[in-house]
Amino acid sequence: MIDAVVRREVxxxxxxxxxxxxxxxxxxVLAYQFLAQLDIFDELQPxxxxxxxxxxxxxxxxxxxxxxxxxxxLFIVPALTMQxxxxxxxxxxxxxxxxxxxxxxxxxxxxxxxxxxxxxxxxASTALMPFTLAWGTALDFGTLAAGLLGxxxxxxxxxxxxxxxxxxxxxxxxxxxxxxxxxxxxxxCDWSGRLDGEPTLFTQLSMMNHFQNFVRGYVDSxxxxxxxxxxxxxxxxxxxxxxxxxxxx
Amino acid sequence: MTEDxxxxxxxxxxxxxxxxxxxxxxxxxxxxDCLGLLGLNGAGKSTTLKILTGVLAPHAGxxxxxxxxxxxxxxxxxxxxxxxxxxxxxFPDARVDEYLALCARLRxxxxxxxxxxxxxxxxxxxxxxQRLIRNLSKGYQQRVGLAQAIVHEPALLVLDEPTVxxxxxxxxxxxxxxxxxxxxxxxxxxxxxxxxxxxICTRVAVLHEGRLVxxxxxxxxxxxxxxxxxxxxxxxxxxxxPGVQQxxxxxxxxWLLRVATPAAAEHVAAAVTKENLGLLELRxxxxxxxxxxxxxxxxxxxxxxx
Numbered sequence: 001m002i003d004a005v006v007r008r009e010v011x012x013x014x015x016x017x018x019x020x021x022x023x024x025x026x027x028x029v030l031a032y033q034f035l036a037q038l039d040i041f042d043e044l045q046p047x048x049x050x051x052x053x054x055x056x057x058x059x060x061x062x063x064x065x066x067x068x069x070x071x072x073x074l075f076i077v078p079a080l081t082m083q084x085x086x087x088x089x090x091x092x093x094x095x096x097x098x099x100x101x102x103x104x105x106x107x108x109x110x111x112x113x114x115x116x117x118x119x120x121x122x123x124a125s126t127a128l129m130p131f132t133l134a135w136g137t138a139l140d141f142g143t144l145a146a147g148l149l150g151x152x153x154x155x156x157x158x159x160x161x162x163x164x165x166x167x168x169x170x171x172x173x174x175x176x177x178x179x180x181x182x183x184x185x186x187x188x189c190d191w192s193g194r195l196d197g198e199p200t201l202f203t204q205l206s207m208m209n210h211f212q213n214f215v216r217g218y219v220d221s222x223x224x225x226x227x228x229x230x231x232x233x234x235x236x237x238x239x240x241x242x243x244x245x246x247x248x249x
Numbered sequence: 250m251t252e253d254x255x256x257x258x259x260x261x262x263x264x265x266x267x268x269x270x271x272x273x274x275x276x277x278x279x280x281x282d283c284l285g286l287l288g289l290n291g292a293g294k295s296t297t298l299k300i301l302t303g304v305l306a307p308h309a310g311x312x313x314x315x316x317x318x319x320x321x322x323x324x325x326x327x328x329x330x331x332x333x334x335x336x337x338x339x340f341p342d343a344r345v346d347e348y349l350a351l352c353a354r355l356r357x358x359x360x361x362x363x364x365x366x367x368x369x370x371x372x373x374x375x376x377x378x379q380r381l382i383r384n385l386s387k388g389y390q391q392r393v394g395l396a397q398a399i400v401h402e403p404a405l406l407v408l409d410e411p412t413v414x415x416x417x418x419x420x421x422x423x424x425x426x427x428x429x430x431x432x433x434x435x436x437x438x439x440x441x442x443x444x445x446x447x448x449i450c451t452r453v454a455v456l457h458e459g460r461l462v463x464x465x466x467x468x469x470x471x472x473x474x475x476x477x478x479x480x481x482x483x484x485x486x487x488x489x490x491p492g493v494q495q496x497x498x499x500x501x502x503x504w505l506l507r508v509a510t511p512a513a514a515e516h517v518a519a520a521v522t523k524e525n526l527g528l529l530e531l532r533x534x535x536x537x538x539x540x541x542x543x544x545x546x547x548x549x550x551x552x553x554x555x
Contacts, residue, residue, distance in 0.1 A: 004354040008340070015342040096338035096397070099302040100355040101327040246306045 005110025037061040058140040062130045078179030081162030082172040089170040115159040143217035150214020153227035160234035167241040261310035270296045283431035285446030286439040288456035294439035302332040331403035337394025341383035356401035368400040408438040475534035477503040479527025490520045
């Protein structure tokens with residue numbers, strides 16, 4: 001039955017011009033940055049050749065690209081998820097799910113997978129761009145794979161947080177702003193203490209720290225656990241919040 | 250009686266903040282029953298239906314559908330349920346066929362296409378299957394909402410004001426459809442139209458300020474005539490008129506005559522003129538249901554105001 005929810009979510013995302021516009025804009029920015037980084041790499045290459053262990057194209061082109069995608073996702077994902085529950089609450093269509101024999105966790109899970117189906121498009125295009133370089137140069141496939149895994153995990157966490165904020169309100173704009181604020185906080189919450197070098201609670205909370213490790217090519221189980229915990233936690237809160245809609249207080 | 254009842258609700262209470270929307274409501278419904286839920290605006294009709302369909306949880310009380318408790322085994326209970334809320338829960342960006350197929354899948358229908366075809370045929374939607382719901386008129390959207398509620402042939406059908414926004418022909422069609430459905434399923438519908446209840450319901454419940462003030466079977470198709478005479482007469486003489494089944498004195502000196510059809514007025518007029526009783530007024534009286542309803546709701550309000 002979850003496939004029916006997924007199909008509905010994907011249909012509603014792809015039938016609106018919004019998703020297409022966002023995907024097109026994102027692709028444009030990524031392509032521009034990719035080419036610009038390549039250009040820099042090309043200019044630096046003679047000097048890099050003199051170094052003992054020069055950074056390769058993966059470090060100089062692909063890693064900055066992944067960080068840019070991640071930053072842009074902080075804006076984009078809440079905008080994509082804002083309709084999925086807040087819009088339904090406003091339109092009164094949540095009554096359809098509530099009166100049907102479907103558990104709330106199936107509903108939330110279906111919507112989550114639906115959003116991931118859409119996010120798979122920018123993930124795939126981000127992955128394809130570095131692969132075009134494989135004809136001309138040697139790529140560090142291990143680092144690349146770790147980075148792409150990190151990107152997928154980041155997308156999952158962001159989608160779950162976006163859904164949670166969408167469940168909080170009947171105003172899609174408010175849901176988008178809330179999700180964006182939350183993701184932004186998680187991204188940069190350790191910036192103030194960064195120079196001291198002492199790891200704090202905020203270092204552990206920071207999404208960017210955990211993501212950077214993947215980009216550098218480290219797959220640490222602590223980072224993996226972080227993203228999975230954030231995802232599962234946000235989805236559980238979403239179910240809890242939807243249940244609260246009908247609960248008698 | 251409780252065992253063979255499809256729907257049993259006991260002691261339903263719901264508050265919105267400090268305001269009590271529903272207080273201690275009991276309802277029971279058997280297969281083949283069509284219950285009309287009547288009440289003024291804000292009487293708690295929609296709240297009741299939301300609680301019965303699991304959209305809202307009550308502060309107190311239980312709902313069981315087909316013996317399945319709605320709070321403990323919600324999925325089993327909801328499998329027996331079709332619900333049309335006051336605003337039909339439609340996805341404007343979906344095509345009618347897609348939307349109905351989604352609803353059929355959600356309700357675990359095995360042969361989705363056949364079920365969708367049947368629901369469309371019943372609701373007069375056969376020609377609009379490929380249209381986007383957004384582009385349909387309000388009347389058609391209401392029909393899609395109804396088709397959604399019956400696509401899985403639920404044992405219990407809950408309709409919140411199903412004929413709002415329809416034109417007279419569509420209203421007639423929907424009433425016929427609901428009456429047909431009520432023969433095999435149990436139906437609850439809320440409305441503020443008394444005529445609707447009279448046409449299609451077998452039972453009626455009146456809600457007033459969150460309380461159930463009346464519940465019972467609907468008294469036949471009989472109609473009442475109101476008769477006022479100049480001369481005094483006796484009840485027995487009026488009862489002797491052919492076609493008159495029952496006579497009651499009304500409060501203002503007039504008489505209420507129960508007849509099988511309004512056409513009996515002809516006999517009444519003839520008899521009264523023959524006996525030279527001085528006919529002042531003869532018309533179809535407000536229905537018994539209307540009288541009950543007004544007494545229970547407006548009467549309550551007058552008492553409360555006094």
